[in-house]
Amino acid sequence: MVAAMARAATTTDVFNAVAEPRRRQIIDLLGDGEQTVTDLVRLLGLAQPQVSKHLRVLREVGAVDARDDGRRRLYRLNGAALKPIHDWVKHYERLWSGRFEVLDAVLEELKQEEGDGDGAGRPDGDGDAPDQ
Amino acid sequence: MATVPGGPTATVTLPTSEEILITREFAAPRHLVYRAWTTPALVRRWWGGDRGEVTSVEIDLRVGGRWRHVMVAADGSEAAFHGDYREIVPGERIVCTEVFESRPHAQALTTVTFTESGGHTTVAIRVRYGSQQDRDAHSGYMPDGLQEAMDLLEQAAISLLTGAPGRAGEHPARASWPGAQE
Numbered sequence: 001m002v003a004a005m006a007r008a009a010t011t012t013d014v015f016n017a018v019a020e021p022r023r024r025q026i027i028d029l030l031g032d033g034e035q036t037v038t039d040l041v042r043l044l045g046l047a048q049p050q051v052s053k054h055l056r057v058l059r060e061v062g063a064v065d066a067r068d069d070g071r072r073r074l075y076r077l078n079g080a081a082l083k084p085i086h087d088w089v090k091h092y093e094r095l096w097s098g099r100f101e102v103l104d105a106v107l108e109e110l111k112q113e114e115g116d117g118d119g120a121g122r123p124d125g126d127g128d129a130p131d132q
Numbered sequence: 133m134a135t136v137p138g139g140p141t142a143t144v145t146l147p148t149s150e151e152i153l154i155t156r157e158f159a160a161p162r163h164l165v166y167r168a169w170t171t172p173a174l175v176r177r178w179w180g181g182d183r184g185e186v187t188s189v190e191i192d193l194r195v196g197g198r199w200r201h202v203m204v205a206a207d208g209s210e211a212a213f214h215g216d217y218r219e220i221v222p223g224e225r226i227v228c229t230e231v232f233e234s235r236p237h238a239q240a241l242t243t244v245t246f247t248e249s250g251g252h253t254t255v256a257i258r259v260r261y262g263s264q265q266d267r268d269a270h271s272g273y274m275p276d277g278l279q280e281a282m283d284l285l286e287q288a289a290i291s292l293l294t295g296a297p298g299r300a301g302e303h304p305a306r307a308s309w310p311g312a313q314e
Contacts, residue, residue, distance in 0.1 A: 019146045092152060093144040096257075098181030100142055100156050106168050106178050107160040114164070 017061040018085055023054045027077065034074040154257040162248035165255060166223045195220060199228065
């Protein structure tokens, strides 16, 4: 088998590799420790050629490494390769979580205003959007 | 103004290689959540989150109308986003384009839906990029100052990737993964 890595995998390649649901399942399983293809076939309930194909894609982008232990080949996660995705998802999640926390407080105020009086609420500041 | 402590977590997943999906439940009826999402005076209060102050909000809420939000971070750097509305179902659904002005060629199509159940509202934000390159360019907004020292992939990251509910802000014990130190 000729392994040709013409260029280093870019972040987008890793995203693409990891976005596929079955490959994410494999990553999840490897998070518990090394596995053989046979282990993964059994745990995933997929045919071996499919599992091997997914592992190949993950190896090509460096998300997964393999080592030979006697007759077995063991697959494991390469934490460093997955770090860009982790960073990216985490930043995005934190950005929106920060917004949502403040939105929670704004909504509490709106609920209270609606609870007072006739439920029409205060007029909105800029007057751009009339109340529904 | 006190924030509501212990709010629900936001779930972020990558349904496909070009999409991000964020979902979050709010303890408020749908018409209020929609109002907070589409009223400039209200958007101004929450859209900056903990990243900065919102200095400008324009919302022309109609098909073909334009929106533009500007935020200024603590270091004075400005981040502006704009787009136009493609589809509006009042109270239920907003579809619009979104451009980060520092990366004008990377355009996203954002669909926000509001679903109510038992007085609570689930907001789902699906952001679809033209390509993975566009998605990464869009994410380049994240200021360098927020880079944390992360030398291991936390188990939480895997939860996010596989779609299981994540725990925002939690710092689980270090997972010792083979190869993670490399």
